[in-house]
Amino acid sequence: MFQSIGEMIVLGWRTFAALPQTLRQRRKVAEQLFEIGNASLFMACLLSLFIGGVLALQSGPRLAERGISGLLGGLVGLSMAEELAPVMMSILIAGRIGSAMAAEIGSMRVYQEIDALRTMNIDPVHYLVLPRMVAITLGLPLLVVFSMLVGWTGGALVAVFNRDIGITAADYFSNLRMSVEGVDIFKGLFKSLVFGVMVGLVSCHQGLQTLGGPRGIGRSVTKAVVNSIVMILILDYCLTRFLLFLDR
């Protein structure tokens, strides 16, 4: 495990050092960004709508019982912005994009395509890892913004149409606007940026470490997804503590 962490740190550093090459790889970055949007947008929409909805469904009636249903907008807004949108979108991206990255790079490794790049004096980190890392780091926060908006809408729909809650859309969004500040959205975006780097790093590292044939590729994909999700949840706790500490 420590060897893997060390290798990921080295890979992260090499990718960071290669950042000035990004402009040269812009076509591949755009392709990867399209892939992230194309593969994930519909799922992100569906997931966020229901997360926002279920948040309102769980908490709305309890708030209404206590006569404070007017606070529902803020509750859903803050939960989505600071926690659920970044975490759930990162898990979605780990499953859809991280797995694809590990599979693609893994099969390139198994079928000697990466060796072929090296014989052409083309650094696989520049050619394969850098565009994917840049795309996922840019794409995930964009997806999170989208997820926040759709999640808030999902919460509003439940708040308006559920008889046990019974507040208007205007009340819901008024409370949401009062409670959610720019800094809260920034915290969510910051988290998603860190998660994006982590998912990209874990997935590319697993792809580059692939050995054997199709079974090896399958193993790498599984490891990439599972390790990414575990890392997201551990990092989420650490980042939340860090951000709470900054709030004091």
Added chain:
Amino acid sequence: MTPPASNPSQGVTVDVVGVRKSFRGVEVLRGIDLHVKRGEVFVLMGPSGSGKTVLLRQIMGLDRPDAGEVRVEGVPVHDEGARDRVRMAMVFQSAALLNSLTVAENVGLYLSEHRRQPADVIARIVREKLDLVGLQGTEDKMPSELSGGMKKRVAIARALVMEPQLIVYDEPTSELDPLRSVTIGREILALNHRLGVTSVVVTHDRDLACGVANRIAFMAEGQVRFLGTPTELRASSDPLIREFLTIDFDENRRPLEIS
């Protein structure tokens, strides 16, 4: 096929010094020492599992030896910037084309990634190299649309684009019919004559080895068992080499008659 007279104009020397390599405790290379001359066609021959491809990967710097060193034109192959000083290309047994790129993108990859030429010049060079290996008109095809032999020729075209000083071939005639095998052998020789590149060929194809080589190293169990010209190899009294060169099907055993 006529073995080439060495052309020293572009090739490089290769020195393999005491190279050892193990995988999971099994020693695959047991101290290999070789010197490949500038502009030479050098064949590594031997039975499967003798360590030929592993040695080739050490020569190309794709793997690090456990002990010993490989030097190309006197430069250790693992040195930082060694590939900037010496142009080396490899034709893989599986061709190793990038499956997500077209034939033209594969062949022009080296030039486009290193920004050596503008796009229109790269397209012209790609066409020329594909013509050279008899694959004109395949620029827009994907590797999955090509036969094994065509993939191999695309891999050769991709290697040629680099204008290499050292070109290594891993089993260049595996999966090819006899006609294509001879074509590939002739291509290896033509490149050697035309550009004077140093060529290292791994094969267990007896005809190819004796047809193209200036010298042959016969490998067995991770060691060089014989080193000499094709004529000297044919005259060898080593029982393993004799068996390897002459073994054939039993003349007295024919398939069962089917009525």
